[in-house]
Protein backbone atom coordinates (compact mmCIF):
# COMPACT_ATOMS: atom_id res chain seq x y z
CA UNK A 305 0.00 0.00 0.00
CA UNK A 306 2.86 2.39 0.87
CA UNK A 307 5.75 0.91 -1.08
CA UNK A 308 8.98 2.92 -0.84
CA UNK A 309 12.67 2.40 -1.61
CA UNK A 310 12.97 1.25 2.01
CA UNK A 311 10.31 -1.48 1.74
CA UNK A 312 11.80 -2.64 -1.58
CA UNK A 313 15.37 -2.79 -0.22
CA UNK A 314 14.50 -4.46 3.09
CA UNK A 315 11.94 -6.78 1.50
CA UNK A 316 9.12 -5.76 3.86
CA UNK A 317 5.54 -4.64 3.32
CA UNK A 318 5.26 -1.37 5.26
CA UNK A 319 7.79 1.47 5.81
CA UNK A 320 7.43 1.33 9.61
CA UNK A 321 10.31 0.32 11.88
CA UNK A 322 10.15 -0.44 15.60
CA UNK A 323 12.83 1.59 17.47
CA UNK A 324 15.28 -0.64 19.38
CA UNK A 325 14.08 0.57 22.80
CA UNK A 326 16.44 -1.08 25.26
CA UNK A 327 14.57 -3.75 27.30
CA UNK A 328 11.16 -2.42 26.15
CA UNK A 329 11.64 -3.82 22.63
CA UNK A 330 12.10 -7.52 23.35
CA UNK A 331 11.43 -10.40 20.98
CA UNK A 332 7.65 -10.31 21.47
CA UNK A 333 7.32 -6.70 20.31
CA UNK A 334 9.89 -7.02 17.51
CA UNK A 335 8.17 -10.15 16.18
CA UNK A 336 4.74 -8.49 16.36
CA UNK A 337 5.92 -5.52 14.27
CA UNK A 338 7.69 -7.70 11.68
CA UNK A 339 4.73 -10.08 11.49
CA UNK A 340 2.47 -7.10 10.71
CA UNK A 341 4.68 -6.18 7.74
CA UNK A 342 6.96 -3.61 9.37
CA UNK A 343 10.47 -4.23 10.69
CA UNK A 344 11.01 -5.03 14.36
CA UNK A 345 14.34 -4.18 15.97
CA UNK A 346 15.31 -5.87 19.24
CA UNK A 347 16.62 -3.30 21.74
CA UNK A 348 20.24 -4.25 22.37
CA UNK A 349 20.53 -1.06 24.43
CA UNK A 350 23.54 -0.83 26.73
CA UNK A 351 24.24 -4.53 26.13
CA UNK A 352 23.17 -7.51 28.22
CA UNK A 353 24.49 -10.67 26.56
CA UNK A 354 22.10 -13.19 28.09
CA UNK A 355 19.06 -11.02 27.44
CA UNK A 356 20.16 -10.51 23.84
CA UNK A 357 20.66 -14.25 23.27
CA UNK A 358 17.25 -14.97 24.81
CA UNK A 359 15.50 -12.42 22.57
CA UNK A 360 17.09 -13.73 19.37
CA UNK A 361 16.15 -17.28 20.41
CA UNK A 362 12.56 -16.21 21.11
CA UNK A 363 12.36 -14.38 17.76
CA UNK A 364 13.73 -17.32 15.74
CA UNK A 365 11.73 -17.83 12.58
CA UNK A 366 10.82 -14.15 12.14
CA UNK A 367 13.03 -11.57 10.38
CA UNK A 368 13.97 -9.03 13.01
CA UNK A 369 16.90 -6.66 13.42
CA UNK A 370 18.71 -5.29 16.42
CA UNK A 371 20.02 -1.94 17.68
CA UNK A 372 22.82 -0.90 20.02
CA UNK A 373 23.88 2.24 21.88
CA UNK A 374 27.17 2.86 20.08
CA UNK A 375 29.25 4.42 22.87
CA UNK A 376 28.26 1.52 25.16
CA UNK A 377 28.95 -1.10 22.45
CA UNK A 378 32.48 0.31 22.13
CA UNK A 379 33.09 -0.99 25.67
CA UNK A 380 31.75 -4.48 24.86
CA UNK A 381 32.31 -4.94 21.11
CA UNK A 382 31.87 -8.73 21.35
CA UNK A 383 28.10 -8.11 21.58
CA UNK A 384 28.13 -7.12 17.93
CA UNK A 385 29.62 -10.52 16.98
CA UNK A 386 26.84 -12.21 18.96
CA UNK A 387 24.09 -10.18 17.28
CA UNK A 388 25.53 -10.55 13.77
CA UNK A 389 25.81 -14.33 14.23
CA UNK A 390 21.98 -14.34 14.22
CA UNK A 391 21.94 -12.73 10.74
CA UNK A 392 19.64 -9.86 11.80
CA UNK A 393 17.51 -8.16 9.13
CA UNK A 394 19.32 -4.90 9.96
CA UNK A 395 21.75 -3.53 12.55
CA UNK A 396 21.04 -0.07 13.99
CA UNK A 397 23.67 2.01 15.77
CA UNK A 398 22.69 5.14 17.70
CA UNK A 399 24.47 7.67 19.88
CA UNK A 400 28.13 7.76 18.91
CA UNK A 401 30.47 7.37 15.94
CA UNK A 402 29.42 4.26 13.95
CA UNK A 403 32.68 4.21 11.92
CA UNK A 404 34.55 1.59 14.03
CA UNK A 405 31.71 -0.94 13.56
CA UNK A 406 30.47 -0.15 10.07
CA UNK A 407 32.76 -2.47 8.09
CA UNK A 408 32.00 -5.43 10.33
CA UNK A 409 28.24 -4.94 9.91
CA UNK A 410 28.43 -4.56 6.14
CA UNK A 411 30.90 -7.45 5.79
CA UNK A 412 28.26 -9.64 7.47
CA UNK A 413 25.86 -8.64 4.69
CA UNK A 414 23.59 -6.85 7.17
CA UNK A 415 22.10 -3.42 6.30
CA UNK A 416 23.54 -0.71 8.59
CA UNK A 417 21.09 1.83 10.04
CA UNK A 418 22.60 4.89 11.78
CA UNK A 419 20.48 7.23 13.91
CA UNK A 420 21.52 10.92 13.78
CA UNK A 421 20.32 14.15 15.35
CA UNK A 422 22.30 16.81 13.46
CA UNK A 423 23.61 17.36 9.93
CA UNK A 424 27.18 16.80 11.12
CA UNK A 425 26.20 13.39 12.47
CA UNK A 426 24.39 12.65 9.19
CA UNK A 427 27.62 13.41 7.26
CA UNK A 428 29.51 11.10 9.62
CA UNK A 429 26.97 8.31 9.03
CA UNK A 430 27.22 8.73 5.25
CA UNK A 431 31.04 8.68 5.45
CA UNK A 432 30.79 5.46 7.48
CA UNK A 433 28.73 3.93 4.66
CA UNK A 434 25.31 3.75 6.35
CA UNK A 435 22.69 2.03 4.20
CA UNK A 436 19.92 3.82 6.10
CA UNK A 437 20.06 7.08 8.09
CA UNK A 438 17.46 7.80 10.78
CA UNK A 439 16.94 11.55 11.28
CA UNK A 440 15.65 11.90 14.85
CA UNK A 441 14.10 15.19 15.94
CA UNK A 442 13.99 16.40 19.53
CA UNK A 443 10.29 15.52 19.90
CA UNK A 444 11.39 11.91 20.26
CA UNK A 445 11.17 9.86 23.41
CA UNK A 446 14.44 8.68 24.90
CA UNK A 447 17.93 9.94 24.18
CA UNK A 448 19.08 12.33 21.53
CA UNK A 449 20.72 15.69 21.08
CA UNK A 450 17.45 17.62 20.99
CA UNK A 451 18.63 20.71 19.15
CA UNK A 452 16.66 19.98 15.97
CA UNK A 453 13.00 19.17 15.27
CA UNK A 454 11.80 16.34 13.03
CA UNK A 455 9.99 18.82 10.75
CA UNK A 456 13.24 20.52 9.67
CA UNK A 457 15.85 17.80 10.22
CA UNK A 458 14.19 15.23 7.92
CA UNK A 459 14.17 17.47 4.79
CA UNK A 460 17.68 18.76 5.59
CA UNK A 461 19.03 15.20 5.76
CA UNK A 462 17.00 14.25 2.65
CA UNK A 463 18.77 17.05 0.75
CA UNK A 464 22.17 16.04 2.13
CA UNK A 465 21.59 12.45 1.00
CA UNK A 466 20.41 13.56 -2.45
CA UNK A 467 23.64 15.58 -2.86
CA UNK A 468 26.16 13.17 -1.40
CA UNK A 469 24.83 9.61 -1.45
CA UNK A 470 21.53 9.27 -3.35
CA UNK A 471 21.36 5.50 -2.81
CA UNK A 472 21.22 5.87 0.99
CA UNK A 473 17.75 5.53 2.51
CA UNK A 474 16.20 7.84 5.11
CA UNK A 475 13.82 7.24 8.02
CA UNK A 476 12.19 10.05 10.01
CA UNK A 477 11.88 9.65 13.79
CA UNK A 478 10.46 11.72 16.61
CA UNK A 479 6.77 12.37 17.18
CA UNK A 480 5.40 9.82 14.68
CA UNK A 481 2.46 8.12 16.40
CA UNK A 482 -0.16 7.84 13.65
CA UNK A 483 -0.87 8.02 9.92
CA UNK A 484 -0.47 11.79 9.87
CA UNK A 485 3.10 11.45 11.12
CA UNK A 486 3.97 8.70 8.65
CA UNK A 487 2.46 10.62 5.74
CA UNK A 488 4.26 13.82 6.79
CA UNK A 489 7.63 12.04 7.04
CA UNK A 490 7.22 10.61 3.54
CA UNK A 491 6.28 14.03 2.15
CA UNK A 492 9.31 15.58 3.89
CA UNK A 493 11.56 13.21 1.96
CA UNK A 494 11.87 10.13 4.17
CA UNK A 495 11.51 6.56 2.87
CA UNK A 496 9.84 5.44 6.10
CA UNK A 497 9.65 6.05 9.85
CA UNK A 498 11.26 4.74 13.02
CA UNK A 499 8.69 4.66 15.83
CA UNK A 500 9.36 4.40 19.56
CA UNK A 501 6.71 5.96 21.80
CA UNK A 502 3.69 4.60 19.88
CA UNK A 503 5.06 1.03 20.12
CA UNK A 504 6.03 1.57 23.78
CA UNK A 505 2.28 1.92 24.34
CA UNK A 506 1.31 -1.51 22.99
CA UNK A 507 0.42 -4.86 24.53
CA UNK A 508 3.73 -6.52 23.57
CA UNK A 509 6.02 -3.80 24.98
CA UNK A 510 7.85 -4.72 28.19
CA UNK A 511 6.31 -1.85 30.17
CA UNK A 512 4.49 -1.96 33.52
CA UNK A 513 0.78 -1.26 33.76
CA UNK A 514 1.55 1.66 36.05
CA UNK A 515 3.84 3.32 33.51
CA UNK A 516 1.28 2.80 30.75
CA UNK A 517 -1.48 4.32 32.91
CA UNK A 518 0.71 7.33 33.68
CA UNK A 519 1.44 7.92 29.99
CA UNK A 520 -2.22 7.51 28.96
CA UNK A 521 -3.11 10.35 31.32
CA UNK A 522 -0.35 12.62 29.98
CA UNK A 523 -0.48 15.29 27.27
CA UNK A 524 2.06 16.52 24.76
CA UNK A 525 3.18 19.32 27.11
CA UNK A 526 4.07 16.90 29.90
CA UNK A 527 7.50 15.72 28.72
CA UNK A 528 10.91 17.29 29.21
CA UNK A 529 14.45 16.72 27.96
CA UNK A 530 16.79 16.23 30.89
CA UNK A 531 20.02 14.61 32.08
CA UNK A 532 18.65 13.97 35.59
CA UNK A 533 18.11 10.22 35.14
CA UNK A 534 21.50 9.65 33.52
CA UNK A 535 23.11 11.39 36.50
CA UNK A 536 21.28 9.29 39.12
CA UNK A 537 21.83 6.06 37.17
CA UNK A 538 25.49 7.09 36.80
CA UNK A 539 25.44 6.30 33.10
CA UNK A 540 28.34 7.84 31.17
CA UNK A 541 26.38 9.48 28.40
CA UNK A 542 28.49 11.86 26.28
CA UNK A 543 27.78 15.47 27.29
CA UNK A 544 25.76 16.44 24.20
CA UNK A 545 23.01 13.86 24.92
CA UNK A 546 19.98 14.16 27.13
CA UNK A 547 16.70 12.23 27.12
CA UNK A 548 12.99 13.04 26.84
CA UNK A 549 10.56 11.53 29.34
CA UNK A 550 7.48 12.41 31.37
CA UNK A 551 7.91 15.16 33.94
CA UNK A 552 7.32 14.11 37.53
CA UNK A 553 8.10 15.21 41.08
CA UNK A 554 11.68 13.87 41.01
CA UNK A 555 12.56 15.60 37.73
CA UNK A 556 10.88 18.85 38.80
CA UNK A 557 13.06 18.84 41.91
CA UNK A 558 16.38 18.27 40.11
CA UNK A 559 16.10 19.46 36.49
CA UNK A 560 18.15 22.66 36.18
CA UNK A 561 19.84 21.87 39.52
CA UNK A 562 22.26 19.24 38.21
CA UNK A 563 25.20 20.55 40.27
CA UNK A 564 23.14 20.20 43.45
CA UNK A 565 22.13 16.71 42.29
CA UNK A 566 25.80 15.78 41.80
CA UNK A 567 26.48 16.97 45.35
CA UNK A 568 23.64 14.84 46.80
CA UNK A 569 24.10 11.88 44.48
CA UNK A 570 24.17 8.98 46.96
CA UNK A 571 20.83 9.99 48.57
CA UNK A 572 19.16 10.92 45.28
CA UNK A 573 20.35 7.70 43.58
CA UNK A 574 19.03 5.63 46.49
CA UNK A 575 15.66 7.41 46.27
CA UNK A 576 15.59 6.77 42.52
CA UNK A 577 16.39 3.05 42.92
CA UNK A 578 13.66 2.66 45.55
CA UNK A 579 11.16 4.49 43.34
CA UNK A 580 12.05 2.29 40.37
CA UNK A 581 11.68 -0.95 42.30
CA UNK A 582 8.36 0.18 43.84
CA UNK A 583 7.12 1.44 40.45
CA UNK A 584 6.50 4.85 41.97
CA UNK A 585 6.33 7.06 38.88
CA UNK A 586 6.54 10.28 40.87
CA UNK A 587 10.18 9.21 41.16
CA UNK A 588 10.88 6.57 38.49
CA UNK A 589 11.14 7.57 34.84
CA UNK A 590 8.50 7.04 32.13
CA UNK A 591 10.37 7.40 28.84
CA UNK A 592 8.05 8.73 26.12
CA UNK A 593 8.16 11.54 23.57
CA UNK A 594 5.90 14.49 22.79
CA UNK A 595 3.63 12.23 20.73
CA UNK A 596 2.31 10.68 23.94
CA UNK A 597 -0.58 13.17 24.01
CA UNK A 598 -2.12 11.52 20.94
CA UNK A 599 -2.04 8.01 22.38
CA UNK A 600 -5.15 6.95 24.28
CA UNK A 601 -5.01 3.16 24.39
CA UNK A 602 -2.70 0.13 24.53
CA UNK A 603 -3.51 -1.95 21.42
CA UNK A 604 -1.55 -4.87 19.94
CA UNK A 605 1.49 -3.59 17.98
CA UNK A 606 0.25 -5.12 14.71
CA UNK A 607 -2.89 -3.01 15.02
CA UNK A 608 -0.72 0.13 15.33
CA UNK A 609 1.15 -0.77 12.12
CA UNK A 610 -2.05 -1.46 10.18
CA UNK A 611 -3.86 1.70 11.32
CA UNK A 612 -0.82 3.93 10.77
CA UNK A 613 -0.26 2.66 7.23
CA UNK A 614 -3.94 2.67 6.23
CA UNK A 615 -4.43 6.22 7.48
CA UNK A 616 -1.21 7.49 5.86
CA UNK A 617 -2.13 5.85 2.55
CA UNK A 618 -5.58 7.43 2.63
CA UNK A 619 -4.10 10.86 3.39
CA UNK A 620 -1.62 10.50 0.54
CA UNK A 621 -4.38 9.38 -1.85
CA UNK A 622 -2.90 5.93 -2.41
Ligand SMILES: Cc1cc2nc3c(=O)[nH]c(=O)nc-3n(C[C@H](O)[C@H](O)[C@H](O)COP(=O)(O)O)c2cc1C
Nearest residue numbers: 323325326398444445446478479499500501591593
Ligand atom coordinates in the same frame (compact mmCIF):
# COMPACT_ATOMS: atom_id res chain seq x y z
C1 LIG B 1 11.39 4.02 25.95
C2 LIG B 1 12.37 4.37 24.87
C3 LIG B 1 13.63 3.77 24.88
C4 LIG B 1 14.53 4.05 23.85
N1 LIG B 1 15.73 3.39 23.85
C5 LIG B 1 16.53 3.51 22.76
C6 LIG B 1 17.69 2.69 22.64
O1 LIG B 1 18.03 1.90 23.53
N2 LIG B 1 18.44 2.81 21.51
C7 LIG B 1 18.09 3.67 20.51
O2 LIG B 1 18.76 3.71 19.48
N3 LIG B 1 17.03 4.50 20.63
C8 LIG B 1 16.22 4.42 21.70
N4 LIG B 1 15.12 5.22 21.80
C9 LIG B 1 14.87 6.27 20.79
C10 LIG B 1 14.29 5.71 19.50
O3 LIG B 1 15.32 5.10 18.74
C11 LIG B 1 13.61 6.76 18.60
O4 LIG B 1 14.53 7.71 18.15
C12 LIG B 1 12.44 7.49 19.22
O5 LIG B 1 11.64 6.65 20.00
C13 LIG B 1 11.60 8.14 18.13
O6 LIG B 1 10.70 9.06 18.67
P1 LIG B 1 9.23 8.68 19.21
O7 LIG B 1 9.48 8.11 20.56
O8 LIG B 1 8.51 9.97 19.25
O9 LIG B 1 8.63 7.67 18.25
C14 LIG B 1 14.20 4.98 22.83
C15 LIG B 1 12.94 5.59 22.85
C16 LIG B 1 12.03 5.30 23.84
C17 LIG B 1 10.67 5.96 23.81
